[in-house]
Amino acid sequence: MASVTAMPATPQPRANVGQIPAYVPGKPPTPRPGLTTFKLSSNENPYPPLPGVLTAATRAAEQMNRYPDMGNSALYDALAARLGVPVEDLAAATGSVALIYQLLGAFCDPGDEVVYAWRSFEAYPIAAAVAGATSVRVPVLADGRHDLPAMAAAVTDRTKVVLVCTPNNPTGPAVTQAELDAFIAAVPSHVVVVVDEAYLEFVRMDDPVDGLATYRDHHNVVLTRTFSKAYGLAGFRVGYAVAQAPLAAALRAVSLPFGVSSVAQAAAVASLEAEDALLERVEALVAERARVVAGLREAGWNVPEPQGNFVWFELGDRTLDFAAAADELGIVVRPFAGEGARVSIGEVQANDRLLELARSFEAR
């Protein structure tokens, strides 16, 4: 019989719970009297909801006393039609972050390894720690790109999942299809390769990744996508994964019952119907991104090639000074102390402020 005296006096979470890093959300701007302030710290879409999307969400809210459709059936049907994939290959959840949690939970036993680039999306180390898995971080190259050969070489017998963030948050560059193909060929076929395509709609490059063709060719590839960025539904929490049926079934099996709210499902379906109008907004943001990059280069900044709706400034120990100077100008950025700052592409006026900051900060 276990000794009673050996028991702790209070309930104890699993040992690794205390080691879960905190997620640092992008801050709201400091209010400045007489100055419009802008939040450029969370890669949100600066545009307000389209009227049709708002109407669909409002209509769904009128039924808030009812549980949502647990099978997400209207959303799955709309996605299947839009993407040309079977419904069995889809899994929806409360944002693509939730899908990454579910995936690591479903595939990792304690001590199993998850390989990802670093710096990359800050939810990865949290999701790995929640699953009790061990993070294996492979530094990004000097130009902010994934070092895919080094990531493939970091795979061991304990590796269950590798995460490829493309475009990479926060550094910006995306991988090419040729790079991804070579990577998948180098990784054992029992290892899950996640292609995190949160910023897919913003990619404008030669040889871009064709996620759908890639998942069709590989039983171990999972695409994660979101309505939070290009589609402007960050507050509603809805994302989805595309993978061949056995993988998608595992993701659905570990999902929270009734996770995606009825309002989020309705808004996501309406967004797919309004895709043309939404993608016009994406085009405007891509044009602003090009304008910002040109202005930054003119001011002497050499930023990594941004393929998402954000730009990375490698600032080292000047990072917090840069963030403070931004705040004074009424824009809030996302600093990573000692490394750099990520700044979202926002309203034209907000982007103008960023260029103003870049010019004055470099001059100091």
Ligand SMILES: *Cc1c(COP(=O)(O)O)cnc(C)c1O
């Ligand atoms: C924003 C983001 C997501 C999406 O998060 P949601 O949970 O869908 O809001 C996923 N991956 C990366 C790299 C991101 O930056």
